[in-house]
Structures are given as structure tokens and as C-alpha cells.
Amino acid sequence: MEQHEISKAVIRRLPRxxxxxxxxxxxxxxxxxxAELSAKMNVTASQIRQDLNNFGGFGQQGYGYNxxxxxxxxxxxxxxxxxxxLVIIGAGKLGQAIANYSSFEKRGFIIKAMFDNNKDYFGRKxxxxxxxxxxxxxxxLSNNNIDIAAITVPKEAVNPIADILVKCGIKAVWNFAxxxxxxxxxxxxxxxxxxxxxxxxxYNLTEYEHTR
Amino acid sequence: MEQHEISKAVIRRLPRxxxxxxxxxxxxxxxxxxAELSAKMNVTASQIRQDLNNFGGFGQQGYGYNxxxxxxxxxxxxxxxxxxxLVIIGAGKLGQAIANYSSFEKRGFIIKAMFDNNKDYFGRKxxxxxxxxxxxxxxxLSNNNIDIAAITVPKEAVNPIADILVKCGIKAVWNFAxxxxxxxxxxxxxxxxxxxxxxxxxYNLTEYEHTR
DNA sequence: TAGATTGTTAATCGATTAACAATC
DNA sequence: TAGATTGTTAATCGATTAACAATC
Numbered sequence: 484m485e486q487h488e489i490s491k492a493v494i495r496r497l498p499r500x501x502x503x504x505x506x507x508x509x510x511x512x513x514x515x516x517x518a519e520l521s522a523k524m525n526v527t528a529s530q531i532r533q534d535l536n537n538f539g540g541f542g543q544q545g546y547g548y549n550x551x552x553x554x555x556x557x558x559x560x561x562x563x564x565x566x567x568x569l570v571i572i573g574a575g576k577l578g579q580a581i582a583n584y585s586s587f588e589k590r591g592f593i594i595k596a597m598f599d600n601n602k603d604y605f606g607r608k609x610x611x612x613x614x615x616x617x618x619x620x621x622x623x624l625s626n627n628n629i630d631i632a633a634i635t636v637p638k639e640a641v642n643p644i645a646d647i648l649v650k651c652g653i654k655a656v657w658n659f660a661x662x663x664x665x666x667x668x669x670x671x672x673x674x675x676x677x678x679x680x681x682x683x684x685x686y687n688l689t690e691y692e693h694t695r
Numbered sequence: 696m697e698q699h700e701i702s703k704a705v706i707r708r709l710p711r712x713x714x715x716x717x718x719x720x721x722x723x724x725x726x727x728x729x730a731e732l733s734a735k736m737n738v739t740a741s742q743i744r745q746d747l748n749n750f751g752g753f754g755q756q757g758y759g760y761n762x763x764x765x766x767x768x769x770x771x772x773x774x775x776x777x778x779x780x781l782v783i784i785g786a787g788k789l790g791q792a793i794a795n796y797s798s799f800e801k802r803g804f805i806i807k808a809m810f811d812n813n814k815d816y817f818g819r820k821x822x823x824x825x826x827x828x829x830x831x832x833x834x835x836l837s838n839n840n841i842d843i844a845a846i847t848v849p850k851e852a853v854n855p856i857a858d859i860l861v862k863c864g865i866k867a868v869w870n871f872a873x874x875x876x877x878x879x880x881x882x883x884x885x886x887x888x889x890x891x892x893x894x895x896x897x898y899n900l901t902e903y904e905h906t907r
Numbered sequence: 908t909a910g911a912t913t914g915t916t917a918a919t920c921g922a923t924t925a926a927c928a929a930t931c
Numbered sequence: 932t933a934g935a936t937t938g939t940t941a942a943t944c945g946a947t948t949a950a951c952a953a954t955c
Contacts, residue, residue, distance in 0.1 A: 492922070517936080532936095544938080546936070560898065562900060586873065685779060757913075
């Protein structure tokens with residue numbers, strides 16, 4: 484059966500559905516209709532049903548969706564039923580912030596090690612996670628089952644790091660440096676550009692001042 | 696003259712254009728055609744021209760675009776010709792990472808103060824930026840010209856903070872907590888959901904493994 | 908002037924919304 | 932069974948791409 488390509492817009496919304504369903508579950512809600520969820524999330528009920536039906540029929544006519552079931556199904560779609568091992572490259576404040584953030588671990592993203600080129604850091608720990616010499620990165624990746632590398636180094640340091648990652652067969656890169664990383668086909672890249680986000684905010688702020 | 700609404704998709708691309716033009720400027724490139732830029736950025740030349748023409752005609756037939764001029768014009772569109780004063784609420788690792796990140800200051804985003812509820816932090820500094828008692832937030836906002844508040848506190852702490860910010864007339868909030876903040880109309884909210892981003896990465900990773 | 912490349916209109920494509928038959 | 936609400940098809944809307952006349 485030929486599966487049609489799911490659009491990026493849909494995939495961007497999945498974690499949001501997941502978050503709201505998690506909150507509903509915590510609140511003890513057992514079932515919800517697309518109309519009710521629509522009201523909470525400020526999206527149309529139609530869009531919710533369309534989005535979900537890309538992956539299967541998770542609801543029941545006349546009833547709606549079972550919150551817990553849908554929550555778990557979305558988790559599967561997002562691959563959260565598998566554990567993913569991460570390393571963080573760059574042990575500065577941002578790398579440490581990520582290492583510290585317990586919600587990642589809760590969703591199966593396990594941070595195994597951090598790397599830096601500053602020898603003052605070597606051997607220190609962030610929580611349980613050891614900071615290692617970046618010279619050992621290549622060896623480490625060869626001997627451990629790491630799926631994802633988070634890059635939190637300065638712009639200039641990204642390319643040499645990326646070369647090592649590609650050479651060692653990394654599957655995915657979560658990049659925080661302000662460059663659009665180009666890696667060989669098949670390697671997933673997810674960029675987080677904080678400055679871009681702040682500039683979008685600034686645009687909206689400026690826009691607002693212009694038009695009122 | 697009635698100005699038509701610019702779509703979010705366009706606004707999301709502006710910082711990216713800005714970034715590439717900055718790189719070109721640094722590389723000493725004086726002019727560029729939409730076709731050349733298109734090749735570098737993996738977008739169509741048509742889209743570049745359409746996007747820019749939402750804001751004005753910045754190019755010249757037969758010549759292309761002057762890199763420096765276009766760079767500065769986009770800066771104006773994004774509101775980067777004005778200085779924006781920020782406070783950071785939440786002095787944990789993520790707040791510190793943002794406080795430390797010099798690129799923000801370079802673009803006119805000036806971090807004035809940080810706030811936390813943990814008294815161990817009070818009076819400490821991150822770089823030049825003092826960490827204050829969150830009880831003083833309201834007073835501080837009243838007496839200083841702050842446009843933007845970055846929120847880097849845990850989920851549970853967001854709503855009381857948001858109430859204070861709204862009461863003190865904050866213009867924009869840059870929210871890092873995993874909730875979709877609902878503020879009164881006119882207040883700009885930009886959410887950065889790192890876990891959502893990681894889940895999208897996970898989806899793509901899983902997708903890839905399914906379909907090859 | 909001839910060549911290049913924009914600005915802009917028209918065509919296409921894809922995503923969102925509406926509508927409703929299927930069905931619990 | 933009647934009512935509710937999904938899954939899904941069709942209609943609409945908006946964004947992207949193509950094409951080309953305008954013009955430097």
C-alpha cells in the first residue's frame with residue numbers, strides 16, 4: 484500500500500496534540516470530541532480529524548476519541564515508544580540547559596554524554612552526565628549506540644563536528660548553531676534558531692506599533 | 696493605502712534571508728540575484744522575489760539586489776533598527792544560556808535583568824546581568840522601559856508570572872515553557888517549544904526507519 | 908542597444924475548511 | 932432507535948511556482 488507523504492505542517496502539530504492530550508489525561512479526562520479539543524487548541528475540528536486520519540482512524544463515531552488511547556497512538560507516531568540516546572556537543576550554558584531538562588528523559592530521550600574542547604570542563608559532570616574531551620567523540624560514537632547529536636557549539640565549530648558525526652554514522656542532528664546544516668541525504672537535521680525566533684517576535688512587535 | 700496582511704510563512708523566512716545576506720556581506724559579496732540566492736538557500740527565486748516584494752522593491756532589473764542595502768532593509772522590516780530591552784524570568788541554566796548569548800545583544804536585544812524565586816541566586820550575576828528577586832519584578836517593570844520578557848521557568852510557574860507581566864503592560868513574551876501562553880490581544884507571544892522540536896526530529900527518524 | 912533580472916500577474920499546487928454519509 | 936460524532940470527500944482558500952512584460 485502506497486503511503487502518501489505527510490506534510491510538515493501536520494508533523495509540526497502532532498507534538499502540540501500530544502501535549503494537550505497529556506494535560507487532559509492528567510486532568511482525568513477520559514474522552515474528548517474533535518469539537519471540544521478544537522475549542523481548547525484554537526484549531527478547527529476538521530483539521531484535527533484530517534490530521535489524525537493521516538495515520539489511522541483513532542476515534543469512534545458518536546463517541547469521540549479516547550484520550551489515553553489517542554495519546555499513546557500519537558506517541559507511537561512520533562517514535563516516543565523507542566528510547567533515543569543522545570550526546571550533546573558543546574558543554575556551555577545551552578548544552579547544560581539541555582542536559583538538565585528532565586522532560587526530555589521523561590519522553591525517552593536519554594542524554595549519555597557531553598563533549599567540549601575546553602579542558603577545564605573535562606571530567607566535570609552536569610547532573611549525571613560526564614563532560615568528555617571532544618577528541619574522544621569519534622571513539623565514543625563508534626562504541627555506543629547513539630542516535631542523535633545535539634550541537635550547541637559556536638557557529639565556527641559546527642562544520643568539523645558535523646564531519647565527525649557523519650563519518651561515525653549519526654542518524655540525526657539537533658542543531659542549535661545559527662547555520663542551516665547540510666548533511667548527506669538520510670541524516671535528519673532539526674534546526675533550532677533562537678535568534679530567528681526572537682526576530683519574528685521583533686517583527687510582530689514592530690508591526691503592531693505600525694498598524695494600530 | 697490598505698496594506699494586506701503578511702503571512703506567517705513569509706515572516707518565518709525573513710530571519711533566514713537576513714542570516715544569508717549577513718554571511719554574503721561578511722564574504723564581501725556586493726550584489727546577488729534572486730537566482731543565485733535561490734541556489735544557496737534551497738528556495739525558489741520566485742519565492743524570494745515574492746517575499747521581498749511584500750515589503751517593497753529592493754532590487755533592480757538587470758542587476759539583482761545590493762547585498763548590504765537589502766540586509767539593512769530586512770533589518771528594518773524585522774525591527775532590528777530599534778533597541779529592545781529584555782528581562783529574563785527564570786535564572787536556571789536555560790535563562791543563563793540566553794543571558795550569555797552575545798548574538799542577541801549584537802542585534803539590539805539588550806538583556807537588562809534576570810529574576811528568580813530562589814534566594815540563593817539573588818545578587819549573583821550572569822555576565823553583567825544581575826539576578827533579582829522575582830518579588831521585585833513588578834516594580835522593576837514599572838520603572839524601566841522593558842519590551843520583552845523571556846520566560847524560562849517551569850510550567851507550573853508560568854501563569855502567575857504571566858499575570859504580573861500583563862498587569863505591568865509588557866509588550867511581548869518569549870516563552871520557553873511547554874505551554875501555549877494565552878495573553879490578552881495586542882501582547883505578542885512567541886513560543887519556543889524545545890521538546891516539540893525534538894519530537895519532530897524523532898518523528899522523522901522513525902519515519903525514515905519505516906520507509907527505507 | 909542587447910542582456911539580464913526584477914516586479915508582478917496568472918497558473919498551479921497543496922493545505923485548510925465545510926459538508927455529509929457512515930456508523931457507533 | 933435517535934443522537935452524536937467520526938472518517939472522508941468535495942469546495943475553498945491561500946501559498947508557491949511559472950511566466951513574462953517592464954526596465955535597468
